[in-house]
Amino acid sequence: MDAKNTQVMRDVIVIGGAQGATEALRQLLAKLPKDFPAAVLIVIHTNPTGPDYMASVLGRYSTLSVGYGKEGEPVLPGRVYLAPPDRHLEVVSPGIIHLGDGPKLHLARPAADRLFATAADVFRERVISVVLSGGDSDGADGAVEVRNAGGLSFVQRPEEAPVPSMPIETMRKTVLSPQLSAEEMADALIKAVGSVHS
Secondary structure (H helix, E strand, C coil), X not given: CCHHHHHCCCCEEEEEECCCHHHHHHHHHHHCCCCCCCEEEEEXXXXXXXXXXXXXXXXXXXXXXXXXXXXXXXXXXXXEEECCCCCEEEEXXXXXXXXXXXXXXXXXXXXXXXXXXXXXXXXXXXEEEEECCCCCCCCHHHHHHHHXXXXXXXXXXXXXXXXXXXXXXXXXXCCCCCEECHHHHHHHHHHHHHHHHC
16 A cells, blocks of 8 residues: 555545536435545535525435534534535635635636635645536636645546536546546545545
8 A cells, every 4th residue: 555645634525516416416425424534515506595405405315414504613524514505615724614705706606616725725635526517617626726735536427417517627627537427426435535544
């Protein structure tokens, strides 16, 4: 086993998606074990005036605690934090949540790029980014920042994504990102997070 890998702790997962991403998220969260030793932060593009139901929907499929991120809340393993409608979900030092109302990115607030970039800035190589189905390029620049900080980048296999633009744009910018089906995603994350002990 490569000795360098034993020093890498990956325990922060950031996920971005838009149209067509909810089904993949349900499958992914359903397969994560209740003792999963990483935090999961999620940005899904939603209607800014829509009802706050996504957390309760996804919570039905997960043994992890699922809720909307709150200002000043610490990022803790075994928790799933969703971006509330019309707020950027960001991470600030030393690892707490900030809900930003800054400008939209890619016509979206919340935006995956904002989450990915701030998480990479705070947690560096501890971050794993995941880009799911969606109809623009959000997540691609953020995945580059995660990779540049020493983290990992995964994308949903474009042929499986109902709307493949976000995965395709991310693959264009992060050429070596593994392409995974929703079915494979949880196993890959469990292995990547678990590899800190190998």
